[in-house]
Amino acid sequence: MRAAGRAYGRAMTQTTSASRSESGTAPPLVTMREVQKHFGDLHVLRDIDLEVDAGEVVVVLGPSGSGKSTLCRTINRLETIDSGDITIDGSPLPASGPGLARLRAEVGMVFQSFNLFAHKSVLDNVTVAPIKVKRMPRREAEELGMRLLERVGVADQAQKLPAQLSGGQQQRVAIARSLAMQPKLMLFDEPTSALDPEMINEVIEVMTDLAREGMTMIAVTHEMGFARRTADRVVFMDAGRILEVAPPDRFFTAPESERAKDFLSKILHH
Amino acid sequence: MGSLLASRAAVWDAFTTTLFLAVTAGVLALLVGTLLAAMRVSPYAPLRTVATVYTEFLRNTPLTIVFFFFVFVTPSMGFTFAYKVAAVIALTCYTSAFVAEAVRSGINSVAVGQAEAARSLGMSFGQNLAIVVLPQAFRTAIPPLISVLIALVKNTSVAGAFSVLELFALSKRLTNAHSSDVIAILVGIALCYLVICIPLGRLAAALERKAAFAR
Numbered sequence: 001m002r003a004a005g006r007a008y009g010r011a012m013t014q015t016t017s018a019s020r021s022e023s024g025t026a027p028p029l030v031t032m033r034e035v036q037k038h039f040g041d042l043h044v045l046r047d048i049d050l051e052v053d054a055g056e057v058v059v060v061l062g063p064s065g066s067g068k069s070t071l072c073r074t075i076n077r078l079e080t081i082d083s084g085d086i087t088i089d090g091s092p093l094p095a096s097g098p099g100l101a102r103l104r105a106e107v108g109m110v111f112q113s114f115n116l117f118a119h120k121s122v123l124d125n126v127t128v129a130p131i132k133v134k135r136m137p138r139r140e141a142e143e144l145g146m147r148l149l150e151r152v153g154v155a156d157q158a159q160k161l162p163a164q165l166s167g168g169q170q171q172r173v174a175i176a177r178s179l180a181m182q183p184k185l186m187l188f189d190e191p192t193s194a195l196d197p198e199m200i201n202e203v204i205e206v207m208t209d210l211a212r213e214g215m216t217m218i219a220v221t222h223e224m225g226f227a228r229r230t231a232d233r234v235v236f237m238d239a240g241r242i243l244e245v246a247p248p249d250r251f252f253t254a255p256e257s258e259r260a261k262d263f264l265s266k267i268l269h270h
Numbered sequence: 271m272g273s274l275l276a277s278r279a280a281v282w283d284a285f286t287t288t289l290f291l292a293v294t295a296g297v298l299a300l301l302v303g304t305l306l307a308a309m310r311v312s313p314y315a316p317l318r319t320v321a322t323v324y325t326e327f328l329r330n331t332p333l334t335i336v337f338f339f340f341v342f343v344t345p346s347m348g349f350t351f352a353y354k355v356a357a358v359i360a361l362t363c364y365t366s367a368f369v370a371e372a373v374r375s376g377i378n379s380v381a382v383g384q385a386e387a388a389r390s391l392g393m394s395f396g397q398n399l400a401i402v403v404l405p406q407a408f409r410t411a412i413p414p415l416i417s418v419l420i421a422l423v424k425n426t427s428v429a430g431a432f433s434v435l436e437l438f439a440l441s442k443r444l445t446n447a448h449s450s451d452v453i454a455i456l457v458g459i460a461l462c463y464l465v466i467c468i469p470l471g472r473l474a475a476a477l478e479r480k481a482a483f484a485r
């Protein structure tokens with residue numbers, strides 16, 4: 001699965017921008033149309049339209065409170081939406097029940113606070129969903145789990161509890177846990193924001209590898225280096241709206257909106 | 271002391287009856303209470319309402335009235351239980367409300383991110399509870415749950431007033447028969463309760479230590 005995925009993925013990432021504009025035959029993996037979301041009186045997502053193609057890496061930027069987390073969370077329906085449509089790989093998000101669970105299994109999510117299952121060993125964290133949700137035999141799941149832990153560089157910690165690991169290690173386990181479900185899409189919500197500076201790179205490296213292997217990703221992150229090097233597109237949000245969508249080189253050198261200029265000057269000169 | 275020793279066969283019977291009530295109602299109340307706690311956090315509003323009403327109602331009703339209901343009221347509705355069975359049902363209903371509250375507070379102490387991670391991996395509500403939330407909830411719920419169980423052991427004495435010959439009923443009988451030996455009899459009976467409750471307290475301490483290591 002890995003080798004095939006990698007080859008396929010490379011081709012996808014390398015041709016993404018071209019194929020997006022030219023052929024446009026493959027349907028987008030994620031489509032959000034006119035999505036609206038309120039928290040009480042607060043209008044947190046306004047007229048969100050976004051398409052993400054298979055193999056694409058989208059980085060979401062924006063000031064705190066602009067709705068980035070909420071955007072991610074609506075895509076696997078950890079938050080409901082008030083109106084609009086979200087489809088994943090052509091299927092609309094079901095409201096609840098087994099259909100929703102199946103769909104969630106295809107969308108991995110990595111949280112700022114890792115959220116590893118505190119009472120389970122590192123390996124169990126990675127194997128529990130394949131075993132319980134996909135009914136994968138335990139041995140197979142453990143082989144897969146060890147392969148994934150090796151891939152993110154924490155195989156030697158497999159028998160420990162999450163609390164015994166550093167933040168960077170925990171976040172890499174969390175990524176492995178999501179990958180164990182073989183998702184079509186990975187969502188990252190500020191995966192490095194809770195980490196000490198010296199641990200940020202180890203997580204960014206894993207994410208970069210994943211992108212290179214062709215994983216479709218939507219990542220909220222303040223790691224501008226990652227955005228510049230790895231993103232196919234940058235989505236800039238402010239006050240619940242998507243204000244700009246641009247390739248990273250254009251966004252970072254010539255942002256269009258005042259809000260984006262303002263945001264970049266704060267981020268880049270702090 | 272002499273009268274207690276003289277009736278040790280009766281004491282043993284009463285002790286095993288108390289133990290039977292406590293263990294049976296304890297196990298059933300843990301099951302029913304956990305189910306109630308699960309209902310209270312379920313996504314289905316009707317289940318939440320039923321569980322909330324049940325819990326609030328039974329938590330705030332004197333145990334004697336619950337006994338009264340199963341001993342005297344349900345027979346008139348066509349459900350007659352043996353006294354011991356009625357006692358187990360009454361104790362289970364009453365105690366399960368307290369178990370539900372203890373487990374629910376345990377559930378609330380589990381970080382929301384745990385359940386969100388489980389959902390994002392495609393787990394159903396039941397899997398989420400059984401695999402991720404409840405095992406962690408029980409760790410925080412151990413001290414209050416043990417208190418609930420210790421209260422249950424003592425509450426079995428109410429059954430004595432409803433024709434079940436357990437320790438408390440026996441102590442009344444013995445003190446009536448041997449009025450000169452009241453203090454020795456009461457101390458002896460109290461010791462019997464201690465024999466059940468102290469290991470429970472020990473168990474609590476051991477479980478807590480284990481949970482602390484595993485955290």
Ligand SMILES: Nc1ncnc2c1ncn2[C@@H]1O[C@H](COP(=O)(O)OP(=O)(O)O)[C@@H](O)[C@H]1O
Pocket residue numbers: 039042044062063064065066067068069070071
């Ligand atoms: N569960 C919630 N209830 C109420 N308001 C919320 C909730 N979650 C987020 N918000 C509010 O919605 C807005 C957007 O939040 P969020 O999506 O977390 O922004 P970001 O991730 O860009 O910082 C903020 O004003 C935040 O306070």
Ligand SMILES: [Mg+2]
Pocket residue numbers: 068069070190
């Ligand atoms: Mg956020």
